[in-house]
Amino acid sequence: MAENKTNTEEFRDAFGKTLIELGKENPKIVFLDADLHTSTKATGFKQTFPDRFVQVGIAEQNLFGIAAGLAFEGFVPFPSTFAAFASRRALDQIAISICFPNINVKIPGSYCGVPTSRAGGSHNCIEDLAVMRALPNMKVADPGSNEDLRQIMKTAVATPGPVYFRVTRYAVPELFGPEHRFEWGKGVVLRPGSDVTLFGTGVMTHFCLEAAGILAEQAIQAEVVHLASVKPIDNKLIVESALRTGCAVTAENATIYGGLGDAVSQVLAEAHPVPVHRIGVRDQFVESGGIEELFALHQMTPQDIANAALQVIRKKAKSEQEAI
Amino acid sequence: MMQLTTDELRHLQERAYQIRRLSVEMIAYSQWGHIGGSFSMAELLAVLYFKDMKLDPEQPSLENRDRLILSKAHGSPALYAVLALRGFMPEEKIYQYCELGGLEGHTHIESAPGIEATGGPLGMGLSVAVGMAMGLRRKENPRSRVICILGDGECNEGNVWEAAMSAAHYHLDNLIAIVDYNKAMAKGFVWDLMGIEPFADKWKAFGWNVLEIDGHDLQEVARALYTARWVKANGSPVVIIAHTVKGKGIEQAEFNYKWHTHAPDPETADAMLREVARNYGYPEEGYSKLEKAVEKETFYGGE
Numbered sequence: 145m146a147e148n149k150t151n152t153e154e155f156r157d158a159f160g161k162t163l164i165e166l167g168k169e170n171p172k173i174v175f176l177d178a179d180l181h182t183s184t185k186a187t188g189f190k191q192t193f194p195d196r197f198v199q200v201g202i203a204e205q206n207l208f209g210i211a212a213g214l215a216f217e218g219f220v221p222f223p224s225t226f227a228a229f230a231s232r233r234a235l236d237q238i239a240i241s242i243c244f245p246n247i248n249v250k251i252p253g254s255y256c257g258v259p260t261s262r263a264g265g266s267h268n269c270i271e272d273l274a275v276m277r278a279l280p281n282m283k284v285a286d287p288g289s290n291e292d293l294r295q296i297m298k299t300a301v302a303t304p305g306p307v308y309f310r311v312t313r314y315a316v317p318e319l320f321g322p323e324h325r326f327e328w329g330k331g332v333v334l335r336p337g338s339d340v341t342l343f344g345t346g347v348m349t350h351f352c353l354e355a356a357g358i359l360a361e362q363a364i365q366a367e368v369v370h371l372a373s374v375k376p377i378d379n380k381l382i383v384e385s386a387l388r389t390g391c392a393v394t395a396e397n398a399t400i401y402g403g404l405g406d407a408v409s410q411v412l413a414e415a416h417p418v419p420v421h422r423i424g425v426r427d428q429f430v431e432s433g434g435i436e437e438l439f440a441l442h443q444m445t446p447q448d449i450a451n452a453a454l455q456v457i458r459k460k461a462k463s464e465q466e467a468i
Numbered sequence: 469m470m471q472l473t474t475d476e477l478r479h480l481q482e483r484a485y486q487i488r489r490l491s492v493e494m495i496a497y498s499q500w501g502h503i504g505g506s507f508s509m510a511e512l513l514a515v516l517y518f519k520d521m522k523l524d525p526e527q528p529s530l531e532n533r534d535r536l537i538l539s540k541a542h543g544s545p546a547l548y549a550v551l552a553l554r555g556f557m558p559e560e561k562i563y564q565y566c567e568l569g570g571l572e573g574h575t576h577i578e579s580a581p582g583i584e585a586t587g588g589p590l591g592m593g594l595s596v597a598v599g600m601a602m603g604l605r606r607k608e609n610p611r612s613r614v615i616c617i618l619g620d621g622e623c624n625e626g627n628v629w630e631a632a633m634s635a636a637h638y639h640l641d642n643l644i645a646i647v648d649y650n651k652a653m654a655k656g657f658v659w660d661l662m663g664i665e666p667f668a669d670k671w672k673a674f675g676w677n678v679l680e681i682d683g684h685d686l687q688e689v690a691r692a693l694y695t696a697r698w699v700k701a702n703g704s705p706v707v708i709i710a711h712t713v714k715g716k717g718i719e720q721a722e723f724n725y726k727w728h729t730h731a732p733d734p735e736t737a738d739a740m741l742r743e744v745a746r747n748y749g750y751p752e753e754g755y756s757k758l759e760k761a762v763e764k765e766t767f768y769g770g771e
Binding site: 201208212 | 576577586587588589591592593594595598600603606607614630631633634
């Protein structure tokens with residue numbers, strides 16, 4: 145595992161670079177913008193492939209409809225906007241024009257969750273994972289690092305059908321080396337452990353690793369599992385890990401209603417119930433503020449994850465005692 | 469000037485009649501569907517599928533075909549009917565309308581060959597058509613046209629005007645929108661619920677060529693499509709505002725929004741079909757499933 149502690153490149157920068165890389169490989173890729181390309185970092189693609197960059201103006205419903213039309217004609221459109229506008233404004237178009245006919249549209253959702261700008265609750269999207277996960281035929285991924293994002297984008301292009309993936313405006317240390325490959329429905333054990341599993345997705349996986357470090361100081365061995373593929377989810381790995389550790393914390397840069405935490409809880413409830421605590425935004429809008437300030441406010445810091453781990457470990461111990 | 473011959477007129481009139489007949493058959497049999505908005509499009513679809521559009525039922529994905537998107541996807545009975553008549557599917561398949569594994573209630577690409585997109589929620593189809601028209605340009609296919617049929621009430625939707633703005637911006641003169649202006653919506657008249665006039669001016673202001681016709685006059689429909697396709701291909705998209713009558717051909721359904729979503733019971737369907745035949749001068753032909761349908765189940769009208 146190649147850890148680059150000094151990474152300052154945000155996901156969106158890696159997105160812009162990978163887009164050019166994919167554009168060179170696949171002439172069918174067309175990028176559709178709704179007046180945000182300098183924020184989403186698609187400027188490089190625009191410069192490299194000006195004739196494959198389509199500006200639709202500030203019209204997200206039209207953005208996704210046009211993407212559907214291009215997909216029907218054999219292109220691989222990337223209709224791009226902020227996650228908030230994809231999952232709120234244009235949900236109907238994504239559901240019926242794209243997901244129902246199951247066509248080849250790749251949707252990057254930018255400005256996800258807590259770490260965005262200071263734009264506030266209207267722009268900081270916490271419900272996209274839940275909303276997109278609920279759509280039949282849609283695959284959903286939240287990358288844990290830039291290399292993960294790159295592999296997700298490559299896999300998305302290689303996978304027929306609709307895909308939604310997150311492009312967060314944040315930088316985390318690299319989790320993977322160039323040998324990393326992303327697969328739908330496959331999680332990755334980043335750190336083995338026996339006392340508790342920390343299931344992370346997106347930027348929160350990095351926080352889970354930091355939380356595991358905090359727990360190690362107290363002689364607690366936390367297993368860290370990265371679930372970039374939120375849908376389909378890795379049922380097998382979730383159950384295997386819970387069998388090893390007996391309790392779990394989930395962490396997502398999103399609302400806890402309907403996203404990763406619920407997906408993991410559903411798997412465990414049906415296959416192997418263990419104490420679970422979900423870390424994420426709790427039924428609130430993420431209002432304007434500083435990024436680290438907001439992570440603290442919403443109790444999503446590595447320390448919060450470690451505290452939640454101690455809590456589920458206590459619950460596990462209590463139920464084990466009761467069983468005796 | 470483009471002119472249909474007497475033979476063509478007779479042929480297309482018969483097709484329009486069959487579209488109405490099959491629409492009633494499938495709506496009555498499934499006990500769900502939209503008679504009013506299917507009947508108002510009968511002549512439009514007859515001319516499109518039997519005169520204007522380049523199509524091959526044997527090769528429904530032919531690259532240089534014309535594409536049609538029914539944005540008012542609740543008009544599905546009429547579209548499924550014309551596809552069956554044109555040979556895209558066996559006529560018997562219409563009795564699978566709204567049945568599990570059959571033809572979706574609103575047009576769905578997986579239902580039948582010849583359906584080009586999935587729809588249902590109003591306001592979406594024109595955007596998909598814009599994307600297709602852009603796609604054809606990218607593929608350097610100058611011959612094919614994308615035709616999108618919209619409802620009048622549908623033009624209350626903001627998405628329609630986003631699409632309209634972009635089609636003109638991108639000079640998509642390979643895109644032809646047809647508005648089935650039948651004056652009635654689901655629960656009332658357009659002017660009363662949410663007026664769209666001055667309608668032609670709106671499209672003009674959005675940069676479109678506008679043609680206005682009697683949507684039940686086959687000669688006018690054919691001429692407008694010819695004009696849209698060949699004469700007005702001048703760098704702007706074309707909209708044909710087709711003035712029609714909702715439910716045209718059945719007196720009780722004409723101009724009557726109560727027949728927007730409503731399925732007739734078997735006896736009413738039988739009477740309707742006989743009336744349509746009389747009105748268009750064909751031998752009376754009742755509801756083919758009358759006896760079977762009466763035995764089949766209770767009728768709920770399907771609103």
